[in-house]
Structure formats: structure tokens, C-alpha cells
Amino acid sequence: MRKIRSKLLLAFLILVLLGNVAAFFVYWSSSKITSEYSKSFRSFLLLNDISTEAKTMYEKVNAFAIEKDQAFAKGYAKSKRKMSSYDQALLKDAGLHAAIPSIEKYQYMMRTLINESDATMNHVKKGKIKEYAASVKEVRTVSSYIQEQTMTLLDDELSEYQVLYQSLQKRHQTYALFTLCLFTLSIGIALWMAYIIAGGISRPIVHLSRSAKEVSEGNFDGPNLHVSSKDEISVLNHAFERMRREMKVMIEEMKQKAALDQKIKDMKLKTLQNQMNPHFLFNTLNIVSRMAYLESADATSRLIQSVSTLMRYSLSPLSASVTLEQEVKVVKEYFHIQETRFSDRITCKTTIDESCLSVHIPSLTLQPLVENAFIHGVEPKEEGGLVELSIDRDDGFVMIRIRDNGLGISDQEKKRLLSQEEEDHSDTRSKGHSTGIGLRNVMSRLRLFYGVQDALQIDSKPNEGTTIQLTIPIKEERAC
Structure with missing residues (x-):
């Protein structure tokens, strides 16, 4: 050389x-x-x-x-x-x-x-x-x-x-x-x-810098550089061409891997959606059995309809976008099931601003949060349990609050729930849920859907209840 x-x-x-x-x-x-x-x-x-x-x-x-x-x-x-x-x-x-x-x-x-x-x-x-x-x-x-x-x-x-x-x-x-x-x-x-x-040195460097700029902009399909000299510029050119080919292959492999990971996640989500918790089904079917024994078929039919609506909605794709009106309907069906189950022990309330129901949110966002309030908040209480859903508008955002007067959570538990670590679906905390979708799964989907990190906040103290607040930006004129 x-x-x-x-x-x-x-x-x-x-x-x-x-x-x-x-x-x-x-x-x-x-x-x-x-x-x-x-x-x-x-x-x-x-x-x-x-x-x-x-x-x-x-x-x-x-x-x-x-x-x-x-x-x-x-x-x-x-x-x-x-x-x-x-x-x-x-x-x-x-x-x-x-x-x-x-x-x-x-x-x-x-x-x-x-x-x-x-x-x-x-x-x-x-x-x-x-x-x-x-x-x-x-x-x-x-x-x-x-x-x-x-x-x-x-x-x-x-x-x-x-x-x-x-x-x-x-x-x-x-x-x-x-x-x-x-x-x-x-x-x-x-x-x-x-x-x-000078031309033998500068021309290849100019072409090489132009190709490097194209690579930095994501274009890996530029023409190959032809350097006739047998010097350091030629070695640099061959190394750059090899690097560009390897980067292109690596990016293609990363895309394929990302697509495969997405498929795996979708399969996991579908699996979770199809795994109705046996405890929930057992309790619900017991209620249906007692109602069928004690009274006429009207209440029983209403309860079965609520269960059917909840089960059908839980099988919808988690990546789908639905209106807030659809989510509220499912929550009301869930409230009906729990009110029937716990009778006078638990009270469910809703305060809804009807003008905000056209806003789109990810599917199965509110029901898992409401269910979490029941299971970890008010279910252990013998009487006087309260779960409230409120939706209103505040300065270009839809404010959704799910409040309970249950046991509350500690600061350490709150930090764990708000962290971005992947949720372990096999955790015992998810037992008793109708869909197996926990709070951190909801937070992850909100971050992806809106591109923000603080769409969900938790305000809670031990023995003073918990309030979960969702701040949803209004993306369309027709919303709110």
C-alpha cells in the first residue's frame, strides 16, 4: 500500500x-x-x-x-x-x-x-x-x-x-x-x-463525508464509493462501506426483532385477556345462583347481562382506541356486579361530564383501575366502602378520578407502582382480577398512547383511601 x-x-x-x-x-x-x-x-x-x-x-x-x-x-x-x-x-x-x-x-x-x-x-x-x-x-x-x-x-x-x-x-x-x-x-x-x-485526497474525503451525513440521516442505501488509490483513504473507504452494510443488516435485524417482540407482547396480552380469573367467575356465578333461587329472573338476567358485557369487552384488543363513553359503560356494568355482590357493604358513585365522553383512550383503562380500588381498597372493609368515578374538564384536559375510602397504600408501594419496570403478571396481587390487567399495565399503555410519563398520578395515605387521577389531553376539537 x-x-x-x-x-x-x-x-x-x-x-x-x-x-x-x-x-x-x-x-x-x-x-x-x-x-x-x-x-x-x-x-x-x-x-x-x-x-x-x-x-x-x-x-x-x-x-x-x-x-x-x-x-x-x-x-x-x-x-x-x-x-x-x-x-x-x-x-x-x-x-x-x-x-x-x-x-x-x-x-x-x-x-x-x-x-x-x-x-x-x-x-x-x-x-x-x-x-x-x-x-x-x-x-x-x-x-x-x-x-x-x-x-x-x-x-x-x-x-x-x-x-x-x-x-x-x-x-x-x-x-x-x-x-x-x-x-x-x-x-x-x-x-x-x-x-x-490534493484531488486524490480531498475528493474521496468529500464523498465519504457526504455518505456519512446520509448515514447519520438514516439513509443506508447510498451508492458505493470508488477509490482507485491504494492508500489510507482506500482503507478508510472500505471500512466505512463495511460499517454501513453491517449497520443496515443490524437495523434490519433490530426491526425484525422489534416486530417479533411486539407479536410476543400481543400474544401475551391476548392470553391475559382470555384468562378470566377463576375466583371472580366463581363469586359471580354464586350470586347468579342465589338470585335465581330467591327471586324472579329479572335481576338475574340483569346481572348475567353485566357479566356478559364485561367479558365481551375484556376480549377487545388492548392496543385499540375507544371512546370514554364505552369505558364508562363497562365501569357501570362492573359497578352493578359488585353492588349486587357486596349489597350494602359498598357504595358506587359516578359523576360524569357528558361533554367529555367523546375523548379517545386506550381500551380497558378505567375498569382495571376501578377493580383495583375494590380489591385492594374497600373489599376488606366490613361496611361503609365507597368507590367513586368522576370525569370533568380542566383547561384543555379531561380529568378522570377514581377514589376509594379503603386501606390506602404506603409511599414505598406507590413508588413501586409508578416505576417503569415491567409488571410481573404472575404476582399474587393480580389474583381476583377479572382480566388480569394490573395498574402498571394501564400506566405503560397510557405512556405509549399519549407519549407522556405522568398521565397517571396516585394520591394515597394508609387508612385514608386512595385517589387515582388520569390527565388526558384533548387531541380533537370534537372532544370536550
Whole structure:
């Protein structure tokens, strides 16, 4: 796998290499032009030094011939060495003067000057006056000729330099144009590489972020990302695609599991609805039997009708929505059964605002609460038991209160009933109920139906009775 860091390092090295190549070419072209200028000026200086040294040699020889001073002899020897070195330098730089046809003749005069000067010094040392006088004259003539020839050579060299200067100017322009092209090419390559590398990194990241946003919004069916590079972005893309597939599968499994759980709960609820408590049926049938024995069939028929209505209603789906009027009708039938059962021991009252009966609530909401008030509240009382159902309207809500004057409940028991833990349907507290639906089952369905947590409140103290209050929001104009 080629890492992003490796790509960036490679791009950096290429850019540095291009920059160094351009810089080296600029240095090379500048050095070459400088070298050409240097060679030309060196030739000028060499010719000037030869002319100056030729004059100096003549002056030293002439002074020695006149004054016979050894200091002039030493000065001559020094000038002679310089003239010899200039001769050697002229030979090395002969290529610079290829256009000067008299260069060899010029070197011959330099050597002649040296020879004639040596001859003059020897004649002076030997005292040959006639000979050294002629030699001095010859030295002066050769020295003067060298100086004149130097001026001629400098003129020729300057003419040649003019041509060289024009050539160097053209080469300088060519080098400058080439350097500009090289820098332009380097910048173009750098920008192209930056675009390729940046695009190879940014484009997949942009697509990946867009897909991540779609996933966060719940869309798991977006198109797959195609990343051609073999780097960390590709690894990230493959990991994201695998995560998206696995999340989609997991969500589908969760949906299937939720649907299965819902089916199981529905089956449990249906099972509870179909499990009429044997104690309730036994007591009710005993009453029916006694009434059939003691009186005419009218009361017996009314009681059987109430039992039939209650049993039929208890088999309706718990998830269904019914009107408050239907719930009140069932509660009244239940009141009739319990009043018949307990006779003067228990009194049932209802205070109903008729304008609120069109409000919808979950099925089997009121009857389990009323039954709970009977079983756990007033049933243990020997006499004076009271269960009251009241329904009225208060500021956009329907207030339903089920009150009893029974034994009441403790704060600990009230907290347990109001908690959101799942109710244990096998609890002994549910024994004696006609439907097996307890108070916490009612609370759970109210929370789901209205989407609130405090739809049901309990106000109770031990031995002071219990009041259960339902606060039902009015969702429709026709309600209340």
C-alpha cells in the first residue's frame, strides 16, 4: 500500500529536484558567460603587462650601461623573468588570439628583446663600449616596436571582443529564455502534481463525508464509493462501506426483532385477556345462583347481562382506541356486579361530564383501575366502602378520578407502582382480577398512547383511601 506520506515526500523531492535543476542551469550559464568575459580581459591585461615590461627592460639595461650599478642588473634580471613568464602565458592563451595573425611575430620580438638585452649586459660587463652601444640601440628599437605592436594587437583584440560581446549577449538572452521556460515548466509540473495529489485526497474525503451525513440521516442505501488509490483513504473507504452494510443488516435485524417482540407482547396480552380469573367467575356465578333461587329472573338476567358485557369487552384488543363513553359503560356494568355482590357493604358513585365522553383512550383503562380500588381498597372493609368515578374538564384536559375510602397504600408501594419496570403478571396481587390487567399495565399503555410519563398520578395515605387521577389531553376539537 502506498501511503499518503510517501506520495507527499515523492512530490516534494520532485519539486526540489526541478528547482535544483533550474538553479544549476542558471549558475552554469552565468559561470560560462563570466568565464568568457574573464578570458577576454585576461588577454588584455597580458598584452598591457608585456608592453610595460618591455619598456622596463630597456630602462634597466640602459641604466646599467651608463652607471654600472648592480642594482640595475638585479632589476633587469627580475624584468627578464617576468618577460619569460609572459611568453609562456601567451603560448597558453594563444587560442584566445586565433584571429590575430601577428601573434607569433610578437612572441619572436619578445624573445629578441630578451636576447639583445642579455647581449648588452655582457658587453657592458666586458667593457666593450662599441658593441654594447649598438646593442642598447637595438634593445630600444625592439622595445619600442613591442609597444607599438601591443597597441596594434589591443586594437585587433578589441575588434574581436566586440564580436565576442555580441555573441555573449545572444547566448545570455538564450539562457534567460531557457531559464524562464524551465521555471515555468517547473511551476506547471508543481501545480499539476499538487492538483493530482490534493484531488486524490480531498475528493474521496468529500464523498465519504457526504455518505456519512446520509448515514447519520438514516439513509443506508447510498451508492458505493470508488477509490482507485491504494492508500489510507482506500482503507478508510472500505471500512466505512463495511460499517454501513453491517449497520443496515443490524437495523434490519433490530426491526425484525422489534416486530417479533411486539407479536410476543400481543400474544401475551391476548392470553391475559382470555384468562378470566377463576375466583371472580366463581363469586359471580354464586350470586347468579342465589338470585335465581330467591327471586324472579329479572335481576338475574340483569346481572348475567353485566357479566356478559364485561367479558365481551375484556376480549377487545388492548392496543385499540375507544371512546370514554364505552369505558364508562363497562365501569357501570362492573359497578352493578359488585353492588349486587357486596349489597350494602359498598357504595358506587359516578359523576360524569357528558361533554367529555367523546375523548379517545386506550381500551380497558378505567375498569382495571376501578377493580383495583375494590380489591385492594374497600373489599376488606366490613361496611361503609365507597368507590367513586368522576370525569370533568380542566383547561384543555379531561380529568378522570377514581377514589376509594379503603386501606390506602404506603409511599414505598406507590413508588413501586409508578416505576417503569415491567409488571410481573404472575404476582399474587393480580389474583381476583377479572382480566388480569394490573395498574402498571394501564400506566405503560397510557405512556405509549399519549407519549407522556405522568398521565397517571396516585394520591394515597394508609387508612385514608386512595385517589387515582388520569390527565388526558384533548387531541380533537370534537372532544370536550
